[in-house]
Amino acid sequence: MNIRRFEAADMRQALNLIREELGEEAVILETNKTDEGVEVTAAVDFDPAMYIQPENSQSDLVAPAPQDSRLNTEPPVSSYEAIAAAAAAGAAPPAAEPPAGATAVFTPEDESVRCMLEARLSRLIWDDMRSRNPAAANIMRNLTRLGLTPPVVETLMARAGDVRELENSWAGPIRWLKESIPVTAADLVMHGGVFAVAGPTGVGKTTSIAKLAARYALHNNADDIALVSADNYRIGAREQLETFARIINVPVYSVPDAAKLDQVLSGIDKRLVLVDTAGMGQRDERMRDQLVALRESSADISLLLALPANAQTATNQEIIDVFAPANPEAAILTKVDEATSLGGALSALISADLPLAYICDGQRVPEDLHLAVQKLSWIVKLAMDCMKDHAGRIGKDEMAQRFIKVAVNA
Incomplete structure (x- = not known):
């Protein structure tokens, strides 16, 4: 195992030196602040056999004595991929062959120390970036307070380039976010065709279909519309759709x-056909049959x-993943009026590059259905309002854990 110690003016310089000397496979052993800056100790070619003990004894670890006495109490700690680094003078002797019958033992205490040192290193790097x-x-x-996921924040920051001149301005970041949201250029249903609104139960599919039908009827002939109920699972699904159909x-x-x-x-034989698909959870195995029918249909559907704005980020990402085999053309963002944060839903759309076609923010038909391309500024402003009303403070520890890669490369 090759152990090295590096001293540098700041963490960024230390990590750059570490990459050059030891490469991306190094592991962090220790970090310290010094009068001159920082000191980082790390290693490459770490041999887990150094932390072993015989199967019949759980009392002592069998390993050759390291050169640095501090290593007796601080086992090596894996770094994040983007902060693999190393430094220090000298090298430890090769690890001895473990005795027969010995097995590697990593205790909960080892994991606790690893997490502690990684958290400490993350804070140091984040503090260095902040300064x-x-x-x-x-x-x-x-x-982050907007609710955007780390990958989306990182994408926006990379797009921004050097932001030192922006100070605390929101104009730039809001513009980046607005430009990053994929949207359809046209009002899709106005051109006619067969459209199926899909999504898990309770996301507002049936209401969205009613709004789309009413929107079309206001600008065209209602005689050109037909509604199709393919939801045989949810009680009252067909009756709800028939109620809307009678109105128009x-x-x-x-x-x-x-x-x-x-x-x-x-x-x-209608110019616009809107299909209300079955309402079931995205993990329901019956969803597979529905997706197959949509994908293999000869009707060019x-x-x-439909994505609920009030759902957790992971939920919307899962919904998108489940329906990806059916190749959705665009999304309808529903329940915007019920959301306390919009960043998660917007992040899911941006990450999947799924165009947003319509936004729903209420139960009125069709007044609460909006064309997304015309409402980008509004939806971003609404996201900011949600942040001001509901988002709490985010501490530096959480920021350090979320954005360690950005901090290293800043």
Whole structure:
């Protein structure tokens, strides 16, 4: 095992030296602040056999004595991928062969120390970045308070380049966010076609279909519209759709099961056909049959994926992943009026590069359906309002853990 110690004016310089000397496979052993800056001790070619003990004894670790006595009490600690580094003078002797019957033992205490040192290193690097580029650190903190995920924040910061001149300005970051949200250029349903609104139960699919139908009827002929109910699982699903259909005087067709979707669609001669798909959880195995029917349909169905703005980020990401095989054309962001944070939903759209077509922010039909391309400034402002009303303070420890890669490269 090659142990090295590096001294540098700041953490960034130390990490750059570490990469040059020891490469990306190094592991952090220790970090210290000095009068001149920082000191980082790390190693490469770490041999887990140095931390072993015989199977019949759990009392003593069997390993050759390291050169630096501090290593007796601080086992090596793995660094994050982007902060692999090393430094120190001298090298430890090669690890001895473990005795017969010995097995590697990593105790909970080892893991605790590893986590503690990684957290300490993360804080040092984040503090170093804050001192060198406070504008970038402040912008990242505010973007995080918006609810944006670390990958999206990192993408926005990379797009921004050098932000030292921005100070605490919000104009730049908000513009980057607005420009990063993918949207459809046109009002999709106004051109006619067959559209299926899909998504897990409770996201507002049926209400969204009613709004889309009413929106079309206001600008075209209601006689050109047909609604199709393919939801045979949720109680009252067809009745709800029929209620909306009576209001705008359009017919409703029923699909007895997913396999009969093509058969029903082939008998409908309308310019715009809106399909209300089955409402079930995104992890429900029956969802697979529905996705197969949509994907293999000969009716050239365009899929609109309903995403609830009030859901957790991971939930919307999972919904997008589940429906990805059906190749959704665009998304409808629902329940915006119920959300306390919009950053998670926007992050899911940005990360998946899924265009946003419509935004729903209430139950009124069709007044609460908006064309996304016309509402980008509004949705970003609403995200800021949610942050001001609901987002709490984010401490430096959380920021350090979230953005260690950005801090290292800043």
